[in-house]
Amino acid sequence: MKNERQPSQVNFPDEFVRRLKAAKRMVVLTGAGVSAESGLPTFRGAEGMWKSFRPEDLATVEAFQRDPKLVWEWYDWRRGLVASAKPNAAHYAIARLEELFEEFLLITQNVDGLHRVAGNKKIVELHGNIWFTRCFAEGTVRENRDVPLKEIPPRCPDCGSLERPHIVWFGEYINGALLDKAWHESEKSDMFITVGTSGVIQPAAGMSGIARNSGAYVLEINLEKTPLYYTANHTVEMSGGIVLPEIVKLAESFS
Numbered sequence: 001m002k003n004e005r006q007p008s009q010v011n012f013p014d015e016f017v018r019r020l021k022a023a024k025r026m027v028v029l030t031g032a033g034v035s036a037e038s039g040l041p042t043f044r045g046a047e048g049m050w051k052s053f054r055p056e057d058l059a060t061v062e063a064f065q066r067d068p069k070l071v072w073e074w075y076d077w078r079r080g081l082v083a084s085a086k087p088n089a090a091h092y093a094i095a096r097l098e099e100l101f102e103e104f105l106l107i108t109q110n111v112d113g114l115h116r117v118a119g120n121k122k123i124v125e126l127h128g129n130i131w132f133t134r135c136f137a138e139g140t141v142r143e144n145r146d147v148p149l150k151e152i153p154p155r156c157p158d159c160g161s162l163e164r165p166h167i168v169w170f171g172e173y174i175n176g177a178l179l180d181k182a183w184h185e186s187e188k189s190d191m192f193i194t195v196g197t198s199g200v201i202q203p204a205a206g207m208s209g210i211a212r213n214s215g216a217y218v219l220e221i222n223l224e225k226t227p228l229y230y231t232a233n234h235t236v237e238m239s240g241g242i243v244l245p246e247i248v249k250l251a252e253s254f255s
Contacts, residue, residue, distance in 0.1 A: 023191035033196020087118035090240035095119035137161035199226035
């Protein structure tokens with residue numbers, strides 16, 4: 001027996017409901033707004049981190065080579081913030097959508113790893129993950145959950161070289177294989193949902209356009225309009241923690 005649809009807190013367009021019911025391949029793109037609902041500061045909002053710190057002092061290869069201790073002290077502080085945060089309703093709803101759609105991919109610009117904690121497995125972390133380090137000499141990647149770090153800066157246990165955060169810094173390229181997967185799945189999707197992203201950072205900002213040009217329905221969820229408003233079929237100016245659980249209810253009612 002099909003689940004009965006319950007009244008929604010969100011007024012979704014009829015076209016969205018119809019397309020969601022028919023959807024086979026879903027892609028969700030998330031940005032800092034999703035993490036903000038867990039109490040983590042964003043980078044570009046009114047209280048964004050970059051209002052207090054200059055990125056060229058903390059998030060470039062040159063900064064790391066100049067003062068690895070300073071860079072790691074900042075990342076150690078950030079890791080402490082993330083360690084105290086918990087997934088919110090938006091995270092759990094996205095994890096549930098992965099269960100409901102066999103063809104699913106989560107593309108995130110966030111580095112906090114909260115999507116994984118919530119249960120997502122089909123995930124592309126475009127900008128890396130704050131809980132992993134990478135040997136500056138050998139490139140070896142390993143998980144490190146120490147809070148606080150036992151040694152600043154940490155060193156590779158294999159060769160003794162400095163380790164750096166496994167984060168894509170300013171001036172660096174996103175891993176090509178991950179980027180190819182994100183582009184490919186966006187192009188093949190028939191339902192593309194963006195949540196809490198500013199829509200100004202490439203290449204992620206261009207993925208919804210690729211999806212729509214390929215025939216997908218694009219839904220933007222954000223507290224305010226962004227440049228993605230002009231790409232989306234529809235924009236909901238509400239938090240992901242409110243809207244996404246309603247989408248889950250809809251999707252479950254179709255099963």
